[in-house]
Amino acid sequence: MSETDRQWQLLRTGDQKALAYLFKHYYRDLYQYAFTMLSDHAVVQDQLQKCFLKLWEKRATLPLSVKVKPYLFQTLRFGIIDYLRQSKAHSQHLLNLQIVQSRSPDEYEQERKTQTEEKLQAAIQQLSPVQKEIIYLRFYNKVAYTEIAGIMGMKYQSVRNSAYRALKKLRIQLLPEK
Amino acid sequence: MLKPEDLLVDDRFVAWSMSEGKLHQAYWEAWLVKSDEHQEIAHQAQLMLQELHFQDVTPEIATDAAWQKLQQQLTQEKPKRIYLLARHWQKAAAILLIGLAAWFMWPNSSDFRTDFAEQQQLTLPDGTTVNLRANSHLWWEDEWAAQGVREVHLEGEAYFDVSPANTQAGMPFVVKANTLGIKVMGTEFNVVNRSNRRQVTLVEGSVSIVDQGQPFQVLRPAQQYYWQANEPSQIREVTTAIFTDWRNDRWHFDQMPLSEIALRIEEHYGKDVIIANGELQQHSLSGTAPAKNLKMLINAISVSLGINAQIDGERIMFSAKQPQ
Numbered sequence: 351m352s353e354t355d356r357q358w359q360l361l362r363t364g365d366q367k368a369l370a371y372l373f374k375h376y377y378r379d380l381y382q383y384a385f386t387m388l389s390d391h392a393v394v395q396d397q398l399q400k401c402f403l404k405l406w407e408k409r410a411t412l413p414l415s416v417k418v419k420p421y422l423f424q425t426l427r428f429g430i431i432d433y434l435r436q437s438k439a440h441s442q443h444l445l446n447l448q449i450v451q452s453r454s455p456d457e458y459e460q461e462r463k464t465q466t467e468e469k470l471q472a473a474i475q476q477l478s479p480v481q482k483e484i485i486y487l488r489f490y491n492k493v494a495y496t497e498i499a500g501i502m503g504m505k506y507q508s509v510r511n512s513a514y515r516a517l518k519k520l521r522i523q524l525l526p527e528k
Numbered sequence: 529m530l531k532p533e534d535l536l537v538d539d540r541f542v543a544w545s546m547s548e549g550k551l552h553q554a555y556w557e558a559w560l561v562k563s564d565e566h567q568e569i570a571h572q573a574q575l576m577l578q579e580l581h582f583q584d585v586t587p588e589i590a591t592d593a594a595w596q597k598l599q600q601q602l603t604q605e606k607p608k609r610i611y612l613l614a615r616h617w618q619k620a621a622a623i624l625l626i627g628l629a630a631w632f633m634w635p636n637s638s639d640f641r642t643d644f645a646e647q648q649q650l651t652l653p654d655g656t657t658v659n660l661r662a663n664s665h666l667w668w669e670d671e672w673a674a675q676g677v678r679e680v681h682l683e684g685e686a687y688f689d690v691s692p693a694n695t696q697a698g699m700p701f702v703v704k705a706n707t708l709g710i711k712v713m714g715t716e717f718n719v720v721n722r723s724n725r726r727q728v729t730l731v732e733g734s735v736s737i738v739d740q741g742q743p744f745q746v747l748r749p750a751q752q753y754y755w756q757a758n759e760p761s762q763i764r765e766v767t768t769a770i771f772t773d774w775r776n777d778r779w780h781f782d783q784m785p786l787s788e789i790a791l792r793i794e795e796h797y798g799k800d801v802i803i804a805n806g807e808l809q810q811h812s813l814s815g816t817a818p819a820k821n822l823k824m825l826i827n828a829i830s831v832s833l834g835i836n837a838q839i840d841g842e843r844i845m846f847s848a849k850q851p852q
Contacts, residue, residue, distance in 0.1 A: 351776060353716075366602065370595055377591045382584065391588040399598050406602060470579060489580040492546065494539040510537045517533035517576070524579040525532075525572060 354418045361405070362412050369409075373402050376419065379491055380426055386486045387430050397433060401426040420497040423487070427501060473523035481516035484509060530565065532573035545574055553814040554832060639667040642684070644798030645822065647775070654678060656701065659775045661685040662796045677702055684795075685720045687772055688712070690733075708755075709738040717747075718772045722795055728753040729771040777820040781813045786846065789813060789829060793844065797822050804847035808835060 351359075354375060360368035380401070384394040404425060405412070413421075474482060483502065487493045495513065499506040535541040544552045560566055587594070640660060642648050648660045653672070660666055664684025672678045679702045690701045690712050701712040705721035708728070715733025720726060728737055730747040737753050738744045739761060747753060750768055755761040770780035781789065787809040790801035799822070803809055817828035826844060830837035838845045 366599075369602075370599070373595050373598060374591050377594060378587065381587045385585045395587075395589060395594065398594070399601060402598055403601060470582070485580070486582070488542065489577070490582045494543070495537065496539060513537050514533050517536050518531070520580070521532055521572075521576055525575060 358412075358416065358418050361409055362414070364409055366406075369402065369406055372405075372418070372422070376422055379419070380422060383423060383486065383491050384426060384430060386490070387427075387434075387483070393433070397426060397429050400429050404429070417497060417500075420493065420500050423491070423493065423497075424501045469524065473520050476519055476523070477516050478512075480504075481512050481519075484513050485516050485520070488513065530569045532569055532576050535570060535573040536576060541570075541573070542577075545577055555815075557814075638670055639665075641665045645796065652678075652680070654699075654701075657689045659687040661687075661774055663798060672699060679704060681705070682719055682721055684722065685718070685774070687716070687718045687775055689716045690714055707740045711736045711738075711744075718768075720771075724757045724791070726753075726755045727771070729766060729768055731768045731772060773816075774819070777818065779817045779819045779825065781815060781817070783812045783814055785810050785812045786829075786833065790846070793822075793825070799839075799842055799844050801844045802846070804845055808833075808846060808848060811835070 354372065357368040357371045357375075361372065377398070380398055381394060384397055385391070388394050388397070401422070405422075474485070477485065480502075484495075484498055487498045487501065488495060493501065495509050496506055498504075499509045502509070504512075540552045541556065544556045556570075560570055589597070640648065640650055642660050642662050642664050644663050646662050650658045650660060650666070652658065652668075656678075658666060661684060664682070664686060666680060666682050666686060668678075668680040669675075676699055678699050682703055682705045688703065701714075703710040703712070703719055705719055705726060708719075708721065708726050710717070710719065710728055712733075712735050715735055716731040717733075717735055718727070718729040718731070720728075726739070728735065728747065729752045730749055732749055734746060734748070736744045736746045739753070739755060742761070745753065745763060747763065750765055751763055752766040752768075752771065753761065753763055770782065773780055779792070786803060790803060793799060793801050796819075811833050813829065813832055815832060817825055817832075819825040822844075823839065826837045826839060830846065834849060836847045836849055838847075
């Protein structure tokens, strides 16, 4: 049994130290993932807190045997999707905000991105939201395709098909043709 | 024709390329030598992987601060009335007293041995947990409070989880293993003290090490102190899971010659391992083998190396396959 599995079992018995362990262990990973979907530090922070509060409330009824990392990603994802749905009314607002931001280049100066990062960002923008999320999860968060299927509620084969199409697009953008 | 994306939708290839451990190494190395095309495609796929390197987002709030924030919310979760809280304090104080008493009255049975093929989980009087690997021995003198140091001795191999709360109580935790001394500041680490080698692998936290009269050295997480007979000691970066996964009954090999694997089997299972053909000694193995029982392990090794293996009571014999 791995340490995280052991802590999971302790969490089920109501051990708050186990919650602390899991929170600290996965904090950065979950943060990165949430940030790719929300692009807002304050909202990411809020969603992470909600995710772990929910885990704590449900501690007595958590599944006995589970892969911890994908389970946490999934819990966080449900929260984020709920949030995005509820804030749909405000999304017009957000959109405007982004346009205003892009007009003042000073803001971006801080994040001096290298050329390759810009190239990658440009290539990523061509992907559908589902493709983007799969690529981020697999190559950024290092989650296996089999587990991505569970997190996103998709069939394994559809995950692979989406990934295949996304990777083909990215290859054409990123690798020079022979 | 094969494309890089064919490889990149394969979890095994991605795991191998991102070197999440040495998983599947033998498989992909064998696949690579099959054709020039394979090598070219794998090369392109790995170039793609490099391109897919995303910039890390740094959280605005550091991990510990974020946890404290969450903890505040947890305590607000269900407000309790004062007298209830007071009762809780009484209860807590009572438990603390019992705990302290238990600590001071801990019996003298501070000597633990594991048999071949046996693994034990121990909790020390201060709450430190230890996984003791097969054919190992852990002991200590019951004078911790008097000596002002929690000192334990190890022969064999063990994984220690020393909680920081305990080290803050003042007493350092020290592991003695032959000439090796490890001083701990609340941490998780694996120690090997066997006939031909000594290793300390640090998973979390920080430890300082003294061995054979050398000045002390401090390990960072994912570093390993490594000493082997007839060689100078060194500190190297490692994937810690490879050295701690025995707790999950999995053995990892990284280019390990059969002669060395034979020694590990002898240490762990107490069987005699015989390698019938001299040239087999240097056949090396990379990858992960299930070691829940001896039969599974021997089978995994013989299949991976393409050799014969026979378990005969207390003896295991590896031999070359006869040409058909």
